[in-house]
Amino acid sequence: MQNALAVVTVVVVGLLVGVEFAVAVFVNPILDRLPNDGGLAARSDGARVLGKVMPFWYIGSVVLGAIWAAMAWGDTGAGLVATATALLVLSVLMSIAVLVPINSRVAQWSHDSVPEDWKQQIGRWDRFHYVRVGVIVAAFVLLVVGIA
Structure with a gap:
């Protein structure tokens, strides 16, 4: 049971890292380069x-x-x-305190x-998101090492 839980946790957090990394490194920079503020x-x-x-996804992780x-x-x-989980909690707190308020405003823009x-x-938002990505990458690495 514990092995299955470990695998599920690593997969869920790994996918979270992949999505957030892609947003930070690929998606948002591409959107920012669109002409006439098309990325807005x-x-x-x-x-x-x-x-x-x-x-x-974050709370589930x-x-x-x-x-x-x-x-x-x-x-x-x-x-x-346990350390990885603490880092995931930190990422949730960062999200609530800094990223979600900005994201909520952006969601209403036209x-x-x-x-x-x-x-x-x-x-x-992008700067804080880079920090959050670093935190969840560190959590992911600790989870993978914790399986061994």
Whole structure:
């Protein structure tokens, strides 16, 4: 049971890392290069769509990590899993405190209602998102090492 939980947790967190990494490194930079601020509508739509899905994915990752850490307590690697889970909790707290408020505003934007400082707000979101990606990558690595 614990091995299956470990595999499921690593897969769920690994997919989360892949999506967030792709958004940070590929998707958003491509959208930002579209002419005439064409990426604005795509970012707004992405904020709405991913804003509905990602909370469940992040919280689910924390729950899976916490259950795995509890089941493995005392075993080799349990400390790594617990640390990874703490990092996932940190990523959720970062999201709630910094990223979600910006994302909620972006989700409401249209070409008619965009604020003047929209590029600065998106830039701030991107910078914090890079940090969050680093945190979840570290958590993922710890989970993978914790399997061994």
